[in-house]
Amino acid sequence: MKGIKVLIDLPESSPSKDFELLAETISTLIQNSEPHFVTGIYGEWGTGKTTLMKQIQKNISDYDDDHNTLTIWFNAWKYEREEQFATVALLKNIAYAMTNNLKFEPIRETIFNALKIFGKESGKQLLQEFLSQEVIKEIKENISKKFDLLMSIEKETIYYDGLSIIETQMRKIRKNNKNCKIIVFIDDLDRCSPKKALEVLESIKVFLDMEGFVYVIGLSHTTLAKLISYSYNDVGVDGSDYLQKIIQIPLNLPKWDDTKLIDLIENNIAKSIDRKYYKLISDNSNILIKTVQNNPRQLKRFINNLIIAFESFSDTNNKKLSLVNLFVVQVLHKRYPKLVKIIEINNDCRDFFKKILKGYSRLMILRNTDKSWRIRERYKSDNELVPLFNELYNNPQPKLSHIRMLLRKLIPNELKKKELSFDLISSMSEISLDDWRLLRRYIPDLMEITDWSIYRKANEIVEDKIFENFPK
Structure with missing residues (x-):
């Protein structure tokens, strides 16, 4: 450290x-x-x-x-x-x-x-100084001079x-x-x-x-x-x-677009942090910039939180914390907090999520075509996923309501019986195309995490708290 x-x-x-x-x-x-x-x-x-x-x-x-x-x-x-x-x-x-x-x-x-003189109280204090006990006898003789002086100062x-x-x-x-x-x-x-x-x-x-x-x-x-x-x-x-x-x-102010923030990372932030953090941030700058909503102060805040969380829990009770996994967890916590919490606590949700991502990865192989029959023909075993991925990937403006409906059809019976299913469907249907790409890249490692407690603890110490109800 x-x-x-x-x-x-x-x-x-x-x-x-x-x-x-x-x-x-x-x-x-x-x-x-x-x-x-x-x-x-x-x-x-x-x-x-x-x-x-x-x-x-x-x-x-x-x-x-x-x-x-x-x-x-x-x-x-x-x-x-x-x-x-x-x-x-x-x-x-x-x-x-x-x-x-x-x-x-x-x-x-x-x-x-x-x-x-700043106000009435200072004026009173000044008047008291002029009219102190030591000069009380002189008031009758000099009172006009005293007040003339006081008035000239106040003017x-x-x-x-x-x-x-x-x-x-x-x-x-x-x-x-x-x-x-x-x-x-x-x-x-x-x-x-x-x-x-x-x-x-x-x-x-x-x-x-x-x-x-x-x-x-x-x-x-x-x-x-x-x-x-x-x-x-x-x-x-x-x-x-x-x-x-x-x-x-x-x-x-000029807007901070992706190019300016990447330039900030490469030319300013890179000089100030350890190489391992810089490389991870630089390799994933596009998704990070969207996570911090193109705000340079939020960017620094996110990086600081990542450094503090990793250095605090990188080797706790012989449990190894992966920097890459922690980065992805923190990105998802900011963008889809409900989804991460559901995945953390439920193995069935994780399995379902892996299945969706596996199918999405196959779809990416065919990203040069928008012919759904080719997807269907090549991956017959994943036939039921085709409509979902057509909506996610081939549709330039996918409808959240349609995605939710398709996910509801796909969701396993064991999850349908649990209250988590609706939150899972809502969270997954809001994932952007860029975030699906991020998940596709990192999800295999993320889904192999057997003990989420260390990631939860690491994230909790730097998580911004939002209080919806303040005491009256």
Whole structure:
């Protein structure tokens, strides 16, 4: 077990060609346009929003020889537990990023002044400091001065003139140097609670009219639009309309097709895992990509689960665990969990399944023909399987209902008497053509497993749990 490691879910340093081209386009657009807009990077969980945004940030920094552009990374999820309004955390991030940058020093000071009072409680505390016991005797003489000072400080907070002062300072800076701009990258917005995600969006709205600022937000349009619609249901606000008003440049992530994910496996993942795992994954990349639904994060998750399960149970109580069999079991657990559980616990189901796969293998020999009579003539003993395989293989759009009916006719009497038969028929009728090919390749070994308990244990420790009913 020495030296094993898993894949870390970090942004890819070398994204696909499509990602590189899109990152180059957005970086150039940001550098050459007037800094007064919001770009939305739309993509679902695990599809590479952070990877693309990091590449854009790197490109902008590489272009900026004169240090006129300040890039700021704001991870919204990190501030999930902050009690203060999201605007405060965002402004603090911007201010701290300006440390030791002389061009933006005036804005840095203005922001910290603007954050002197965050709300009513802080205001009360400040008032108490001014009106402490030590100065109570001076109140009558100096009360007007004290309140004038308090009011002047409060006027500079974010609730009064603070944002106007920031805007004025930014104008002055850009008047002297038109290339100066601040690019704020906001990531992990759709990992936040509804309340915090909406706070961040409201904070961005505050800056929409402020020249010199560009925002690049990574988000799931579907998730955020639903969240906004739900949160503002009482006033009839549509989430998609809301996002359109904030985001001027919406961009969808390039889709991860088979070619891109295979490239990710060959050029990135291969360097990070043991050779035996890489070879198995590379040899079966097509079925694995379908299993993880073309999602690079799910791909890494599957590989990590396989490594952990195999290393934990590869030699338990002198029972040998086959890596290939474990891989197939985990693929099937993800795609057809009911089928695997039925096969695990019932020998009769396994025998029936073997019979179907044996007939399917014979059919594959004749895959260059769609003449059912040739199949019938050559394999008379398997006559009853011909209609099923014609439906499975020769029909470009097989009907699940028809497949179920054919399977029901074929199923042995001993299984018909058991409650498992319906689940077995339903599971088998949903197997795709690609998966039949996978099963045909590996099923002989899989069906020879005499003790499924070790595979069950290995799979259970890495199986994602789905809770359908939560306690109220």
